[in-house]
Amino acid sequence: MTIRPMPRHLKGLRLGLKQRRRLTHALVHAALLVGVFFMFIPLAWTISTSLKPAGDVYLFPPKWIPDPVRWENYREAVTAIPFARYFWNTSVITILSIIGKVISVTMVAFAFARLQWWGRNIFFMVMLATMMLPTHVTLIPQFVMFKSLGWIDTFLPLIVPQFFGGPYLTFLARQFFLTLPRDLDDAARIDGCSSLVVYSRIILPMSKPVVVMIVIFVFNGQWNEFLNALIYLQSQQHFTLALGLRMFQGESAASWHLLMAASLLTMLPVLALFFSAQRYFIQGIVFTGVKQ
Amino acid sequence: MMMVPARAAAVRRPGRWRAWHRWLRRNCDGWFFASPWIIGFFLWTLGPMVASFGLAFTEWDLITPARFVGLENLRTMLSDRLVAQSLQVTTIYAVASVPLHIVFGMALALLLNTKIAGLRFYRTAFYLPSVLSGVAVALLWRWLFSTEFGLINQILACVGIQGPSWLGDQRWALPSLVLMSIWGVGGGTIIFLAGLQGIPTELYEAAEADGAHSWQQLFHITLPMMTPVLFFQLIAGVINALQVFTQAFIMTNGGPNNATLFAILYLYRNAFEYQRMGYASALAWVLFIYILILTLLIFRSSTSWVYYEGDIRRG
Numbered sequence: 001m002t003i004r005p006m007p008r009h010l011k012g013l014r015l016g017l018k019q020r021r022r023l024t025h026a027l028v029h030a031a032l033l034v035g036v037f038f039m040f041i042p043l044a045w046t047i048s049t050s051l052k053p054a055g056d057v058y059l060f061p062p063k064w065i066p067d068p069v070r071w072e073n074y075r076e077a078v079t080a081i082p083f084a085r086y087f088w089n090t091s092v093i094t095i096l097s098i099i100g101k102v103i104s105v106t107m108v109a110f111a112f113a114r115l116q117w118w119g120r121n122i123f124f125m126v127m128l129a130t131m132m133l134p135t136h137v138t139l140i141p142q143f144v145m146f147k148s149l150g151w152i153d154t155f156l157p158l159i160v161p162q163f164f165g166g167p168y169l170t171f172l173a174r175q176f177f178l179t180l181p182r183d184l185d186d187a188a189r190i191d192g193c194s195s196l197v198v199y200s201r202i203i204l205p206m207s208k209p210v211v212v213m214i215v216i217f218v219f220n221g222q223w224n225e226f227l228n229a230l231i232y233l234q235s236q237q238h239f240t241l242a243l244g245l246r247m248f249q250g251e252s253a254a255s256w257h258l259l260m261a262a263s264l265l266t267m268l269p270v271l272a273l274f275f276s277a278q279r280y281f282i283q284g285i286v287f288t289g290v291k292q
Numbered sequence: 293m294m295m296v297p298a299r300a301a302a303v304r305r306p307g308r309w310r311a312w313h314r315w316l317r318r319n320c321d322g323w324f325f326a327s328p329w330i331i332g333f334f335l336w337t338l339g340p341m342v343a344s345f346g347l348a349f350t351e352w353d354l355i356t357p358a359r360f361v362g363l364e365n366l367r368t369m370l371s372d373r374l375v376a377q378s379l380q381v382t383t384i385y386a387v388a389s390v391p392l393h394i395v396f397g398m399a400l401a402l403l404l405n406t407k408i409a410g411l412r413f414y415r416t417a418f419y420l421p422s423v424l425s426g427v428a429v430a431l432l433w434r435w436l437f438s439t440e441f442g443l444i445n446q447i448l449a450c451v452g453i454q455g456p457s458w459l460g461d462q463r464w465a466l467p468s469l470v471l472m473s474i475w476g477v478g479g480g481t482i483i484f485l486a487g488l489q490g491i492p493t494e495l496y497e498a499a500e501a502d503g504a505h506s507w508q509q510l511f512h513i514t515l516p517m518m519t520p521v522l523f524f525q526l527i528a529g530v531i532n533a534l535q536v537f538t539q540a541f542i543m544t545n546g547g548p549n550n551a552t553l554f555a556i557l558y559l560y561r562n563a564f565e566y567q568r569m570g571y572a573s574a575l576a577w578v579l580f581i582y583i584l585i586l587t588l589l590i591f592r593s594s595t596s597w598v599y600y601e602g603d604i605r606r607g
Contacts, residue, residue, distance in 0.1 A: 025406070025408050029408060035418065039418055039475070039478070040417065042433070042436055042475065045443045046435070049435065060441075060446060062443065103328075107325045107328055108329040110325050111321075111324075117318075117326070118319045118322075119323075123329075123330060123333075126333065127329065127333075130333070132531065134580055135535070136535060136580075137340070138337060138341060138344065139563070140340075140572055141343035141344050141347065142340050144354075164329060164331060164335065165328045194321075220423060223426075224426030224427070226426055226537070227556075242426055242428075243427075245427045245431060256441075259435070263427075263431050263432055266427075267428050270424060271420075278419075282415070
């Protein structure tokens with residue numbers, strides 16, 4: 001820091017370094033708190049709505065604290081639609097997708113990070129290129145394919161493709177594998193271990209962070225997935241939560257308090273996951289977003 | 293397999309098949325582990341893309357056999373007012389939301405990078421909304437935008453402003469969706485924040501020693517060093533913005549008067565409501581080529597504004 005001598009007549013006006021820093025920090029806090037306010041207000045309003053008696057939803061000026069707090073809204077919401085059924089369906093799809101993605105993504109990433117094979121670089125480039133590919137181009141032929149397989153109105157079109165890796169997560173896992181020390185797999189190779197053993201006994205046990213990241217991303221994606229569910233699931237007993245909420249909206253346009261209760265219940269697992277694994281959320285997003 | 297080889301080759305190069313065998317053995321592990329993605333690539337990406345391209349030249353309702361119609365779909369598209377409308381809506385949305393996301397995301401990241409107390413709280417608070425998505429969030433915002441009892445208009449009414457009917461108003465529906473998208477700005481912020489923390493501190497120390505103000509440091513160190521991240525976010529943002537579906541489907545269903553007819557929504561309608569598979573495939577390809585051109589343009593422009601460390605700057 002260069003310190004320039006200050007003209008004498010200004011000396012009283014300038015703030016000291018410490019005071020200036022304190023002022024900047026106060027301003028930063030103020031700006032951030034305004035931001036936080038706008039981030040939270042939609043959720044706060046939703047929670048408030050979901051706990052109000054039907055009549056209070058349409059009051060002006062709006063009442064922020066529900067009085068009386070009506071927890072029964074949640075019970076009514078889950079009985080107004082077959083919520084448990086939808087919840088189960090969504091869980092089945094999500095869990096099987098997670099299993100498929102974790103296995104396939106770590107396998108492919110292992111091949112890209114640790115094995116030498118003909119075509120590796122070309123396929124890696126192709127995989128990176130498919131990241132840029134908008135998913136809608138393949139929508140119709142995939143539909144035709146699944147239709148001819150007789151998979152319409154089953155969970156299969158939503159689950160089976162998850163067993164074939166995916167560019168973003170594979171890239172994420174590959175970047176992670178590259179940071180793992182090679183000595184261990186070299187030692188195992190010298191002892192005559194096969195790739196399968198290196199993968200399952202050495203690489204995977206060291207990869208907890210990246211596996212957790214994959215679980216989180218797939219969970220979040222599949223739990224909220226809408227377009228494919230809309231296309232493939234037709235009978236109500238196969239609906240996911242996303243489709244069920246949409247039905248609910250159509251049926252009871254006026255009961256916003258129940259609709260908000262159902263929406264919040266749908267978001268709850270994601271919120272729970274977010275708060276229990278926030279560190280991994282952030283690591284994952286950073287890994288894919290910055291370390292290109 | 294081993295029995296078939298032409299005798300001539302075996303005679304000429306006796307070691308050839310052994311070498312071939314060794315080569316296979318050396319590679320088979322890699323192929324095995326990469327096979328999920330390689331098979332998936334042909335099965336779910338390349339194959340369907342080729343099929344979609346073929347379908348674009350047909351007329352097909354899934355019931356009667358597909359009929360080859362040449363460039364008929366393209367001709368129909370040129371006279372279909374809704375195609376132009378959907379591309380326009382999608383483009384306006386991208387042009388409005390992507391820069392907003394980058395500016396707000398970056399500004400927030402800069403604020404969060406000031407070593408203040410409570411960083412973890414702020415980071416959580418800003419990041420949280422961006423992990424929520426899908427139908428539940430779309431419904432939440434539909435309620436906020438509701439004309440008479442929605443929170444936004446209630447607040448406006450408190451200060452004496454009669455709010456528009458947002459999603460029900462042709463002029464406000466698309467801006468409403470842009471506004472809503474800003475709620476998810478925190479995802480970008482986290483990435484920017486990580487990028488900011490990766491800038492070597494020596495640069496700032498050197499600048500400080502040279503007497504650079506914080507604004508000068510921002511424009512001559514921080515922003516240039518962040519351009520690769522900004523570039524990545526720009527590309528990802530554009531590709532995502534051009535694929536909006538759920539919000540439009542749930543909140544406005546393309547209306548009012550097609551003001552929020554996003555391209556994917558129009559594609560969905562043609563394919564799955566009107567059963568025009570050929571036409572929808574043609575739409576998909578047109579949108580794909582459109583995204584490709586935009587991405588290429590951004591890539592081309594990047595040489596003049598994206599700074600990579602170790603690069604020798606030209607001009």
